[in-house]
Amino acid sequence: MKLNIYFRANESAKSAGSVNKDITKETYRIGTHTKTDILKAVWLSVNNSGVTNEDHMTVFCDAVSAETESWMRSTLETTDFQFKEVPPLSYCPGFEEHPFPNLHPVRINCSLALFELLYEEIEKGNDDDIFYLCEDDYLHRPETITMIKNLYNSGYTGFFLPYDYPDRYTIDRGRECNVILGPNSHLRSVPSATFTMVADKATWMRYKLDVIRGSVFCDDGWTWKAFKQVNAFCPIPSWSCHFQEGFVSPFIDRISHITFICSVIVFPCNF
Numbered sequence: 001m002k003l004n005i006y007f008r009a010n011e012s013a014k015s016a017g018s019v020n021k022d023i024t025k026e027t028y029r030i031g032t033h034t035k036t037d038i039l040k041a042v043w044l045s046v047n048n049s050g051v052t053n054e055d056h057m058t059v060f061c062d063a064v065s066a067e068t069e070s071w072m073r074s075t076l077e078t079t080d081f082q083f084k085e086v087p088p089l090s091y092c093p094g095f096e097e098h099p100f101p102n103l104h105p106v107r108i109n110c111s112l113a114l115f116e117l118l119y120e121e122i123e124k125g126n127d128d129d130i131f132y133l134c135e136d137d138y139l140h141r142p143e144t145i146t147m148i149k150n151l152y153n154s155g156y157t158g159f160f161l162p163y164d165y166p167d168r169y170t171i172d173r174g175r176e177c178n179v180i181l182g183p184n185s186h187l188r189s190v191p192s193a194t195f196t197m198v199a200d201k202a203t204w205m206r207y208k209l210d211v212i213r214g215s216v217f218c219d220d221g222w223t224w225k226a227f228k229q230v231n232a233f234c235p236i237p238s239w240s241c242h243f244q245e246g247f248v249s250p251f252i253d254r255i256s257h258i259t260f261i262c263s264v265i266v267f268p269c270n271f
Contacts, residue, residue: 002129003055003149006118007046008195009072009136010062011036012088036068038243039136046134047077050146057081058121060114063088086114111195111215119212122204132198137243138163144239147184148198154183158231160198161190164238164249180233187233192223196240203230 012035051057055078061069062085069083122131130152144162151160168177168190178189195215204211207226214222226232238249 001152002126003132003145004121004125004129005051005055005057005132005134006121007057007059007134007136008114009039009059009064011039011064011068040071042136042139042243043072044075045140046145047075049140049142049144050149051077053078053080055080059083060086060117062086084117086117112212115212115215119208122201125201127201129201130198131201131204133195135194135196138196139241139243141239147239150183152200156231157200158203159227161193161196161232161234162239163196163242164234164236165190166247166250169250182235186236188236190232190234191227192221193232
């Protein structure tokens with residue numbers, strides 16, 4: 001089994017969601033640092049969480065400066081890697097290019113090109129490979145990548161989300177929640193997710209249309225359909241931390257970990 005990591009790198013201040021909803025509205029991040037600072041912190045946390053030369057890393061670059069790309073190359077923990085340019089988030093395809101022309105194009109997000117590249121890579125992979133799409137605002141614990149490998153080596157199949165969603169801890173008697181024991185922690189089922197997710201090749205291909213729809217509309221609601229039919233679990237406690245106010249996973253000491261990452265990058269840490 002080979003782990004293929006697809007790191008989505010974007011240096012603009014706005015998130016994919018803010019482009020879809022209100023391009024003039026800023027998404028609140030933890031602290032006061034630039035998106036470049038956050039990208040670098042997350043990049044280091046991923047590369048230092050169990051990445052080895054047996055793993056493959058593809059970086060999808062969206063408006064990433066030559067200086068930042070050079071820095072990313074110098075801090076890689078694997079020699080098997082590639083960097084690919086993707087259209088910026090501000091780009092929106094014309095109506096005639098819309099994959100769902102009955103829906104108004106103003107609602108679409110430019111992630112379509114990125115996900116087309118992602119699926120080109122997945123289709124070239126081996127049937128027993130694991131594929132991890134990692135967004136650049138999810139800080140990883142030092143053992144996250146190692147634990148992901150352990151999980152799939154244990155026979156797990158389906159989607160896996162390394163982020164424990166804090167908004168899912170409400171009593172909803174109409175929503176099913178399953179908890180199982182994984183090789184490194186408890187895992188709980190999730191009804192939907194953003195696009196920081198891992199899956200085996202068969203799962204990615206089976207739900208290709210749902211994933212593409214979700215990427216186009218920047219709407220994780222499209223994952224509801226897929227997650228009702230296949231394993232979709234996240235860890236308790238979380239193996240990653242979302243760099244956004246109000247979305248930090250419960251019982252995660254983000255301060256000490258972020259402080260360590262910041263000290264490596266050498267920029268002031270005011271989280």
